[in-house]
Amino acid sequence: MTAIQERPAAEIGQERRRKEDQRLITGRTRWTDNLTLPGMLHLAMVRSPFAHARIVSIDVSEARTAPNVVDVLTGADLGESQGVNINAWPITPDQVAPVHLPMPSDRVAFAGEVVAVVVARSAAEARDAAELVDVDYEELPAALDLKEAAAATDQEGVLAHPDLGTNRSAFWKFDSAEAGTGGDVDEAIQQARADGIVIEREYRQQRLIPAFMEPRSVVVDPTGEQLTMWSATQVPHILRFALAATTGVPESKIRVIAPDVGGGFGGKLQTTPEEWITWAVARRIGKPVKYTETRSESLVSGHHGRDQWQKLTLAAEKDGTVTGLKVELLADMGAYVSLVGGGVPVLGAFMFNAIYKFPSYQFNCQTVLTNKTWTDAYRGAGRPEATFAIERLMDELAAEVGVDPLAIREKNWIRHEEFPFTTVAGLEYDSGNYEAATARAKELFGYDELRAEQQARRASGDRVQLGIGVSTFTEMCGLAPSRVLGQLDYGAGGWEHASVRMLATGKVEVVTGASAHGQGHETAFSQIVADRLGVAFEDVEVLHGDTQISHKGLDTYGSRSLVVGGEALVRAADKVIERARPIAAHMLEASVDDLEFSGGRFAVRGTDQGVAIGEVATAVFAAHDLPDGVEPSIDSEATYDPVNFNFPHGTHLCAMEVDTETGELKMRKYVCVDDIGTIINPLIVAGQVHGGLVQGIAQALWEEAVHDESGTLVSGSFVDYLLPTAADTISFEIDHTTSPATTNSLGTKGVGEAGTIASTPAVVNAVVDAVRHLGVHDIQMPCTPERVWRAVNGAGSGGSTEGAAMPHFGDQEAAGNQEQPGTASTEGAGA
Amino acid sequence: MIPAAFDYLAPSTVEEALRALAEHGDEAKLMAGGQSLLPVLRMRLNAPELVIDLGRIDSLRGVRDDGDAVVVGAMTQHSVVGSDPLVAQHAALVSKAIEHLADAQVRHRGTFGGALAHADPAGDLGAPVLALGAELVVAGPGGTRTVPAQEFFVDLFETAIGDDEVLVEVRIPKHTGWGARYEKFVRVAHQWPIVAVAAAVRTEGGTIAEARIGLTNMGSTPLRAHAVEAALVGRPATEDGVREAAALAAEGANPPSDLNGDADYRRHLATVLTRRAVLAAAQG
Numbered sequence A: 001m002t003a004i005q006e007r008p009a010a011e012i013g014q015e016r017r018r019k020e021d022q023r024l025i026t027g028r029t030r031w032t033d034n035l036t037l038p039g040m041l042h043l044a045m046v047r048s049p050f051a052h053a054r055i056v057s058i059d060v061s062e063a064r065t066a067p068n069v070v071d072v073l074t075g076a077d078l079g080e081s082q083g084v085n086i087n088a089w090p091i092t093p094d095q096v097a098p099v100h101l102p103m104p105s106d107r108v109a110f111a112g113e114v115v116a117v118v119v120a121r122s123a124a125e126a127r128d129a130a131e132l133v134d135v136d137y138e139e140l141p142a143a144l145d146l147k148e149a150a151a152a153t154d155q156e157g158v159l160a161h162p163d164l165g166t167n168r169s170a171f172w173k174f175d176s177a178e179a180g181t182g183g184d185v186d187e188a189i190q191q192a193r194a195d196g197i198v199i200e201r202e203y204r205q206q207r208l209i210p211a212f213m214e215p216r217s218v219v220v221d222p223t224g225e226q227l228t229m230w231s232a233t234q235v236p237h238i239l240r241f242a243l244a245a246t247t248g249v250p251e252s253k254i255r256v257i258a259p260d261v262g263g264g265f266g267g268k269l270q271t272t273p274e275e276w277i278t279w280a281v282a283r284r285i286g287k288p289v290k291y292t293e294t295r296s297e298s299l300v301s302g303h304h305g306r307d308q309w310q311k312l313t314l315a316a317e318k319d320g321t322v323t324g325l326k327v328e329l330l331a332d333m334g335a336y337v338s339l340v341g342g343g344v345p346v347l348g349a350f351m352f353n354a355i356y357k358f359p360s361y362q363f364n365c366q367t368v369l370t371n372k373t374w375t376d377a378y379r380g381a382g383r384p385e386a387t388f389a390i391e392r393l394m395d396e397l398a399a400e401v402g403v404d405p406l407a408i409r410e411k412n413w414i415r416h417e418e419f420p421f422t423t424v425a426g427l428e429y430d431s432g433n434y435e436a437a438t439a440r441a442k443e444l445f446g447y448d449e450l451r452a453e454q455q456a457r458r459a460s461g462d463r464v465q466l467g468i469g470v471s472t473f474t475e476m477c478g479l480a481p482s483r484v485l486g487q488l489d490y491g492a493g494g495w496e497h498a499s500v501r502m503l504a505t506g507k508v509e510v511v512t513g514a515s516a517h518g519q520g521h522e523t524a525f526s527q528i529v530a531d532r533l534g535v536a537f538e539d540v541e542v543l544h545g546d547t548q549i550s551h552k553g554l555d556t557y558g559s560r561s562l563v564v565g566g567e568a569l570v571r572a573a574d575k576v577i578e579r580a581r582p583i584a585a586h587m588l589e590a591s592v593d594d595l596e597f598s599g600g601r602f603a604v605r606g607t608d609q610g611v612a613i614g615e616v617a618t619a620v621f622a623a624h625d626l627p628d629g630v631e632p633s634i635d636s637e638a639t640y641d642p643v644n645f646n647f648p649h650g651t652h653l654c655a656m657e658v659d660t661e662t663g664e665l666k667m668r669k670y671v672c673v674d675d676i677g678t679i680i681n682p683l684i685v686a687g688q689v690h691g692g693l694v695q696g697i698a699q700a701l702w703e704e705a706v707h708d709e710s711g712t713l714v715s716g717s718f719v720d721y722l723l724p725t726a727a728d729t730i731s732f733e734i735d736h737t738t739s740p741a742t743t744n745s746l747g748t749k750g751v752g753e754a755g756t757i758a759s760t761p762a763v764v765n766a767v768v769d770a771v772r773h774l775g776v777h778d779i780q781m782p783c784t785p786e787r788v789w790r791a792v793n794g795a796g797s798g799g800s801t802e803g804a805a806m807p808h809f810g811d812q813e814a815a816g817n818q819e820q821p822g823t824a825s826t827e828g829a830g831a
Numbered sequence B: 001m002i003p004a005a006f007d008y009l010a011p012s013t014v015e016e017a018l019r020a021l022a023e024h025g026d027e028a029k030l031m032a033g034g035q036s037l038l039p040v041l042r043m044r045l046n047a048p049e050l051v052i053d054l055g056r057i058d059s060l061r062g063v064r065d066d067g068d069a070v071v072v073g074a075m076t077q078h079s080v081v082g083s084d085p086l087v088a089q090h091a092a093l094v095s096k097a098i099e100h101l102a103d104a105q106v107r108h109r110g111t112f113g114g115a116l117a118h119a120d121p122a123g124d125l126g127a128p129v130l131a132l133g134a135e136l137v138v139a140g141p142g143g144t145r146t147v148p149a150q151e152f153f154v155d156l157f158e159t160a161i162g163d164d165e166v167l168v169e170v171r172i173p174k175h176t177g178w179g180a181r182y183e184k185f186v187r188v189a190h191q192w193p194i195v196a197v198a199a200a201v202r203t204e205g206g207t208i209a210e211a212r213i214g215l216t217n218m219g220s221t222p223l224r225a226h227a228v229e230a231a232l233v234g235r236p237a238t239e240d241g242v243r244e245a246a247a248l249a250a251e252g253a254n255p256p257s258d259l260n261g262d263a264d265y266r267r268h269l270a271t272v273l274t275r276r277a278v279l280a281a282a283q284g
């Protein structure tokens, strides 16, 4: 039989360029907004400008008569047909959550909420008519400040939803003494107050906006036997389930397609009012309809992330051995409890103890409702917040003890010979080597030289001071063992599904339940299957994101696709080999026991006789001569439920120059050594690490969703919501150490969120380290030059951000509405 | 983002543009590079009935030498002005300011005249044009008139250009041999300045003989720091020599407070940046 094809010895580990990139980058591909269906109508949303208001009346008469307008609908018109937006993770049995109608008809609870929808023949006509909808609002006081909202009652303060009687949604607690995983934290703190060290801090996790590249878009076609929804979503399977569960359409009549999706970062891990409205309108009108948001709409109505106050108490012995950590969080849910909602801070609950052997630990989280945009998962979801808190605290402890921040970490971290290790939060870390990653990072960084330079600059009182920031992070990813999710009251499991279809021509179709939206699954999964089945990389096609093709799946988030979805894939591929084996034996007239499979070929041991798996596939297709009783198929599938989370870790080092005169920051060096187990494709990994780093650095330095005192999003465009570009970053030095995961066949660990989780505290630690000798021990994020300057000049952590935007796009007419101080001529600098 | 519907006219002469303006009054809007106008239209902050595109009026493009001045046509793109050798030689301050203006795409489309007519107090061109004492030439129904820069900027987004007028060119007096520096303070590279300082300095043997200083985003219009200019004359071009004068930079200025900084921080920045800009200009 024929010789096998030329292919590299191993695909895994190759720096393959991503096969999907050409079409994605050029845009000549199936973005949802690129779809045009016959007779398709377009939607424009009318949104509330007020954070909290009663809807007195909505007059749609003028809009309805505008050119080519088909209909204008309000929440009252759609009634129950619009369904509801669900929360899939009620973190406590008594969680308080308002009913979330996609389009309310009586009251709006955040600025940006949809109150009416225009249906027209073109998007432009829909937009024009939306301007003509006249909504009469009666403004209500808005609950905006997180701390004030948490303290409000029905007697005093402002309630985001007055009928609920409280802004407190749920209180979630973990205590190591109660759980039997450790000691009593209050005792540890008491002890430390008597004869040790107690560090008490309060940190702010500012509100962020995911800001994915492709705005959200949805098309619904109600004309077939199944209703089809295309959506720019990370979660087509969850979306289908939620549509069925809330809109009365049987699941079997719903097809959801996530075509090419341009990024998400958690921001598309949602089931949105806009999707539900589009669904309801299409069903009502009986024609395909499309809604694509503008960037401004995206920033104001797509869910936001982070937004916590973190109160932290760390107890330690005088030598810096930590004896306990107590965490008290306030987490802003925004106006509604979103799909994962309160689960985001709870995911962080297991990570505050990080890589350390803390003997006692307590985590308390109060989730709070406010009149701001809802919040949910954003890259890292709960874990960046936790990592920030503990890595900042470890630096503070080092400063208190008077030792190097790496030394304090080493004193407390789990040593490599102690794995597997059960933490005080009850997780079992399977593998890791913090010593190795740290040693490599120090070497790449030139740690000692930079410390020497820092000393020199301090000694000479240089205007530019140098800071060195450390972050030795770990995270739990690979969401998630279904059993654990059940214990945490999450509404679904955490398994993943894959199937492998062997085509008659020897090509291979792989179907995964993961739903890539920029990660490079097509390439990485092809590499895995190419190796496993011994076929050419080019011969593997990866299919995903369509519930009729990938009928089973739990989608992509939480760095799960490779470690959970990849494992399902490996198992499905192995089943293909097992199903092919008796057929190959039959073809070779040999005994099954005499066959060995390697390099894509079944060979008869000790002979040159063999048959390639593609040839078996062809023979199965013809089915002319199969062994008796053997089904004519070697296609296989597998559903894998992970046995544990997955724990990548790494050491990140950041050197930052701080101009003490202006507060300007200049990153000098950034080194990270991540242990992510076996690497499938180093190029994709580098992309994930670089992108992740920039996103985490951006939280430290640039990004913040700011509202004014009436609840309007001030940073409502990219002029004011500062996303960095390549011009704002330096060239990162990245490397890896490898402790393969022991809980999956390939030894892989997640990498999608690692950079984001690790980098934020590394950067802030560097900024603080640069000016600590000037009496600074915290600077609030984002560390703007102004905040740094104020901190250096003795004004604490830098104060709050002014709720006003630069008015660049005002013109004479628009400027008339803006109150702007200033006159043309002034004394000292007058014209 | 879709703008409201408008009619579109692309005249090939200034006269035609003026006629259209006269006919449509304030229902018409001129468009140069569109980099500021289009966002305004797309966000529906303005909805003119007619957009008059100046892009086909060739006479408005280009840089030319006119005796003691360099003349920049209103429709000359930032990228062209920024790389023009005449500008670099005789009005280096303008070249320096353009280096840091927006990003490459915006510099390729946006125009010198459009930016000045837009009169964003955070715009990078106002301060250098004001500091160098330029004159702006405006065409109207009754012919052309010349407006000195210090009278051109009236308020936030407001200039001396009338509703029926078109800015045609900017005459910048030659400052040959002057050192120049534009100190722009931003958080990310593609941002408008939080504060910027434009400094042109003429030195004689290590001493400052003349200085011209403009401030960006320190009030509702670009400002000229006359007090600093006066105090610099005769001072040595050293850090100590310049410090005292630079400390006057924010005197009387009325900077805004916004996401990027409070007014008092901007005042502080203005003094630091002025010192740095003057020193660099004097030494460059």
Ligand SMILES: Cc1cc2nc3c(=O)[nH]c(=O)nc-3n(C[C@H](O)[C@H](O)[C@H](O)COP(=O)(O)OP(=O)(O)OC[C@H]3O[C@@H](n4cnc5c(N)ncnc54)[C@H](O)[C@@H]3O)c2cc1C
Pocket (backbone or CB within 6 Å): A811, B029, B030, B031, B032, B033, B034, B035, B036, B037, B038, B054, B074, B100, B101, B102, B103, B106, B109, B110, B111, B112, B113, B114, B115, B116, B117, B118, B120, B122, B123, B124, B125, B161, B165, B166, B167, B168, B190, B191, B192, B193
């Ligand atoms: C992303 C981005 C970043 C930017 N960053 C900066 C920055 O850092 N610094 C900076 O200085 N600028 C910045 N800009 C603005 C840029 O300089 C614009 O090009 C400029 O403000 C407007 O120039 P334009 O030619 O595009 O004018 P247009 O947008 O076409 O017009 C602007 C206004 O001027 C009027 N106008 C135009 N030409 C004339 C004329 N000949 N006579 C009378 N009125 C006229 C128009 O009617 C309109 O009101 C940025 C713009 C963008 C989009």
